[in-house]
Amino acid sequence: MLRHVAALVFIFVCTTIAWMILGSTIMYRTQGSDVQLRGRVGSTWGTQQEQGPPRAIYTEAEMVNVTTQENGKTIVRQDKVQREFSLPLDSTRVNVNLNLGYRQKGLLWYSTYVVDYAGDYKFRNDTSEQKTVSFRLQFPAQKAVYDGLTMTVNGQSIPLAANDVGAGGHMDIDAGQTALLHVAYRSQGLNSWRYRLADGVAHVKDFALTMHANFKGIDFADDTLSPTSKQPVGDGWDLNWRYSDLVSGFQIGVTMPDKLQPGPLAGEISYFAPVSLFFFFFLMFIITTLRNIDLHPMNYFFLATAFFAFHLLLAYLVDHVSIHIAMVISSLVSIALVVSYLRLVVGIRFAALEAGVAQLIYLVVFSYAFFWKGFTGLSITIISIITLFIVMQATGRIRWSEKFASRSGLPVPSVR
Numbered sequence: 001m002l003r004h005v006a007a008l009v010f011i012f013v014c015t016t017i018a019w020m021i022l023g024s025t026i027m028y029r030t031q032g033s034d035v036q037l038r039g040r041v042g043s044t045w046g047t048q049q050e051q052g053p054p055r056a057i058y059t060e061a062e063m064v065n066v067t068t069q070e071n072g073k074t075i076v077r078q079d080k081v082q083r084e085f086s087l088p089l090d091s092t093r094v095n096v097n098l099n100l101g102y103r104q105k106g107l108l109w110y111s112t113y114v115v116d117y118a119g120d121y122k123f124r125n126d127t128s129e130q131k132t133v134s135f136r137l138q139f140p141a142q143k144a145v146y147d148g149l150t151m152t153v154n155g156q157s158i159p160l161a162a163n164d165v166g167a168g169g170h171m172d173i174d175a176g177q178t179a180l181l182h183v184a185y186r187s188q189g190l191n192s193w194r195y196r197l198a199d200g201v202a203h204v205k206d207f208a209l210t211m212h213a214n215f216k217g218i219d220f221a222d223d224t225l226s227p228t229s230k231q232p233v234g235d236g237w238d239l240n241w242r243y244s245d246l247v248s249g250f251q252i253g254v255t256m257p258d259k260l261q262p263g264p265l266a267g268e269i270s271y272f273a274p275v276s277l278f279f280f281f282f283l284m285f286i287i288t289t290l291r292n293i294d295l296h297p298m299n300y301f302f303l304a305t306a307f308f309a310f311h312l313l314l315a316y317l318v319d320h321v322s323i324h325i326a327m328v329i330s331s332l333v334s335i336a337l338v339v340s341y342l343r344l345v346v347g348i349r350f351a352a353l354e355a356g357v358a359q360l361i362y363l364v365v366f367s368y369a370f371f372w373k374g375f376t377g378l379s380i381t382i383i384s385i386i387t388l389f390i391v392m393q394a395t396g397r398i399r400w401s402e403k404f405a406s407r408s409g410l411p412v413p414s415v416r
Contacts, residue, residue, distance in 0.1 A: 007297035008281060015304040016274040019311065023270035026315050030107045030263035041103060041110045046188035049115065049140035050251075052196040054168075054181060056087040056123040058131040087123040087133060090178070091206035094119040098193060100215040100256055107263025107318060111191050111256035118184040125173045135181055136168035141189065149185040192221055194253035201249045209252060211239040217257030224253035260371065262318035262326070269367045270311045275380070277307050279362040279387060286391055287354050290398070299345055303338060303355075310334035310363060331364045 059082045066079045097116040102109045125131055135151060135158065142164055151158055151169055158169030173179045197204055211227075214236040220226060225248065227239040241252055281300065288295050310330045317326035338359050342351035361383065369379040 008300055011301050011304055019270050019273045023267045026267040045112050046144040047141045047190050048192045049189040050194040050196055051140040052138055054121055054137040057084050057134045059084055090124050091122040094209040096211040098213045102259045108261055109259040114188055116186050121181045123179045125177050128175050130172055130174050132170055133173045134168055134170050137183055138166040144187050146185045146187050152182045153179050192255045194251050196251050203247050205245050207243045209241040213237050219255040221253035221255045223250055225250045262323040265370055266315050266318050268370055273311055276362050276366045280358055283358050293346055302341055306334050306337035335359055
């Protein structure tokens with residue numbers, strides 16, 4: 001009996017090593033492809049975006065003292081230079097509509113989105129004379145498309161000049177007058193969207209940003225402001241940030257929820273597989289001992305390979321079909337291998353009932369526990385405790401010394 005148990009331990013250790021290699025291979029494929037594919041997704045769709053407020057700038061000539069050295073003498077002369085000044089921003093009204101979608105590349109899903117942006121900014125010419133004001137909008141990302149880009153001032157379109165950094169136009173603003181700048185565009189991004197109040201610590205007045213997101217799994221990035229109010233609407237949220245007079249170094253930011261990632265999930269399931277096999281071997285050993293069924297270590301070896309086939313097939317199916325379909329196919333194949341094999345070794349009743357149900361619980365259900373984010377460990381713990389309770393109750397009156405001694409010369413029974 002001791003040699004029998006030692007052989008089972010050896011099979012278990014070898015299979016565990018194979019699972020560790022498979023899990024590492026999956027993670028390597030996932031991480032290696034992520035570096036390349038993320039860049040490809042960003043180049044074809046867009047990268048994460050961070051929009052800031054536009055600026056209203058005018059220039060003025062100023063006389064400044066310029067010091068130079070000539071023939072060993074210090075010469076101070078006045079020179080005219082152009083300096084830029086910004087008009088104060090009195091109020092901000094921004095509307096953002098985020099529509100989340102997912103794109104799969106290899107073993108990973110990427111959280112892509114379409115953003116409809118519209119902002120109304122009120123600037124005030126606080127000088128005593130008319131100024132030619134340059135309105136400048138910095139793009140939230142360089143690698144992006146901006147469809148329907150419009151900029152109007154007080155309802156009048158201004159000719160736009162665009163470059164890699166942003167777009168802008170000019171208009172004359174009378175002294176003491178306000179300029180209502182309207183900006184709108186549609187763009188595409190990846191993973192997160194942010195609104196930068198200012199560079200560094202911001203001081204904003206009469207600020208309001210309204211965001212509609214078409215997804216429930218809303219998350220706010222680190223070092224960002226939480227909304228002052230939020231309301232669930234259909235399958236998404238209406239979020240509001242409203243401030244009358246705010247001083248803050250934080251931004252406004254939303255992180256898109258991740259879809260269930262097939263690559264990392266398959267890797268986690270493979271790393272956890274030895275626990276699944278341990279419970280299956282343990283239950284098979286108890287059942288065969290109680291029913292005087294003799295399973296040779298070679299039989300356990302083929303059962304271990306059937307378990308390994310589940311994870312191997314899953315690892316390479318998730319590239320081509322959804323993770324759920326891959327789980328179903330892999331489960332059916334592995335269970336079919338075990339049941340069809342034990343049908344020949346022991347019999348159809350034992351193969352379909354005891355072994356089949358045990359594999360369904362400890363392979364399939366254990367693997368599906370990784371789909372329940374936040375409850376994976378708890379689910380596995382509950383199943384383990386229930387298993388332990390049932391086995392302890394079923395074997396509490398057994399004299400194991402007599403049981404092991406009697407198995408040494410026990411013939412293989414026929415239970416077909």
